[in-house]
Amino acid sequence: MRSYVVFSFMGPDRSGLARQISEFFTARGINIERSRGCVLGGEFGMIILTSGSTDDIERLIKDLDSLREKTGLDIHVRKTKAPLHREVAPSIPYRLVATSIDRPGIIQQICKALHGRGINIDDISTNVDNNPVTGANVFSMVCNFSLPPAVKILDLKTDLNRIGDEYNIDIRFDAVICK
Template sequence: MKKYFVISALGKDRPGIVHELSKAILDSGCNVEDSRMTVLGGEFALILMVSGHWGAITRLERQLPPLEKKLELTIVSKHTEPRANAQDRVPYTVDVVAMDHPGIVHEVADFFASRDINIEELGTWTYPAAHTGTAMFSLNLTVSIPAGVHIGRLRDEFTGFCDNLNLDATIEPSRH
């Protein structure tokens, strides 16, 4: 029976971390099902879900403490279940761009949470605007909208919300 295991790792970025972690997963007989990896500042951050039979997951669990020490990472792991299919939810992609200022993520998250809309993925970054160098902020979300929500009304509410905060935004059906 297939088991699932989530691993989170954080540490100083350097070449070879993904190689070492993926080798441990392969050597244990597990498979990477889903993952997100990035470098934030000088830190490497990873979260991944692996699958395997119980013996493979146990072998991987035993490899983590020495790997944590060898790679100078903080590793946290947890057994989990496969994600249930949300039959009554429809995925949408939300993109927001604005001049950078504190609170954008919180305000957008509050908009969706107050409507029982789950944020599935979130990515943000800052960059200088062309020509002026003004600090800009970009936010990309994948949200799961309950099937009963009237999307036209939600889009109108979101557009008004963004106009009030001086945010440029789109909300479109997800393509993945």
């Protein structure tokens, strides 16, 4: 039987962590289905969806202390279901991009608007970069979401335009034809 498990990793950043993690899984016959990782401040964070035989997954979970010792990372484990077994309502995939001078609350305002319309966020990434010309801290956000058929695009545009106008955020979103 095939099992699916999500692992999250967090700890001090150093070179080679992604290699050590992937080698650990590969050596035990575990497939990495999907992963995301990045450095946040001085910390490394990664989340991985894996699959493998139930026996191989159970052996890997029992052996995680060796990976913790090698890497110095905190590791959390959560069993899940196959991605194809996730209940998904009919929807249209969209990508939202937001840009603004950085300040607290931008993510919250956009997420609140999406949630208020019953929209599920599938993937979100945010960043703040310093613009070397102006010296401003510029916030950027990329968000992929699933738009249910009951949500009128014009209503969502109105919500997001209001937030953009009120908080001076450039917010754009478009249907994603191909990922």
